[in-house]
Amino acid sequence: MSPSLAGNSTGAKKAGIPDNQLNFALEPEAAAIYSKNMSMKKDGTSLEPGTQFILADLGGGTVDITVHAIDMSGNLIELHPPSGGPWGGTKVDAEFNTLLETIYGKSVISSFNKDNKDDVLYMMQDFENKKREFKAEDDEVTFRVPCTLIEALKSSGRTLEENVSGTIYEGKVKQKGDKMRIEGSIMAGLFYDVERNIIQLIRDVLTQHPKVNKILMVGGFSESNIIQQAVKKAFPQKINIPEQARLAVLKGAVMYGHNLSVIISRSSPYTYGISVAVPFEFSKHPESKKVYKVGSYKCESNFKVFIRAGEVVFPGKTTVRHVCNASSATSASVEIDRTKSNNPT
Incomplete structure (x- = not known):
């Protein structure tokens, strides 16, 4: 048992869960189990016996890539252990924060983040929605700006236009009242590193497993339109996104709890x-x-x-x-x- 699992086991015991009622599910495996079961419900993934598929779990912090095959009995065989990197949705959040620091000023954003927790949460929830809905062809994205941030900018003695003057954002980021509008190209740029690295991760795994004929995207970040567009463009014939992709790990873990034998083998990561x-x-x-x-x-x-x-x-x-x-x-x-x-x- 790894240290992290041992720690979770201790926490489970403190919560009153006995060992004989506790099992650990690996996230990529749970997502694969869910995807396999959804394919049996005819959602278009078509994971028939003999299928080899990449499972790309796009979460908040990380992206995990695995390869599984389905044997003739419908069980899962792991062909490639989890690999990936820190290219989840929070990477885009960090890019957005850097954008805010440029257009409002680092000191303004620092004090805003420190003194207005509720407004920060509100603003990031708005960004989360835009992050999911934004498409590469969109000309413009509009955000609502909290009054506390507007007041903080005024107190700095500078305007947004002065801050962006001479930067790549000049003329492309504007504020009117409580609304900030940024050009689509600027919004798309927030996703650039994430897109490039996700595609490269998948491409590297495909090189090692040329018989893979499906790529399944799950996890909350897989619901981002621009990420879907980028991956589908790179691998047009292989991509499927199961229904309720953001819940794949949770629901797959429950399915695994009912049938532990569904995973018959694993590929050792070390x-x-x-x-x-x-x-x-x-x-x-x-x-x-x-x-x-x-x-x-x-x-x-x-x-x-x-x-x-x-x-x-x-x-x-x-x-x-x-x-x-x-x-x-x-x-x-x-x-x-x-x-x-x-x-x-």
């Missing part, structure tokens, strides 16, 4: 093993690791591999056996190491 000492070889081992033990020279700190990255494992069935010489007759502490490398030394 190489796992332990540190061992082996007979020292002058042509192979560094002198710094040379020690004399039990009548001969040994090389310490060798990585003995138990499971390699990318190797298929079967939950509850895959086992590894290793016999250790314990310093105590009653207990032993064994450190398990991990790495992305397939052949660590």
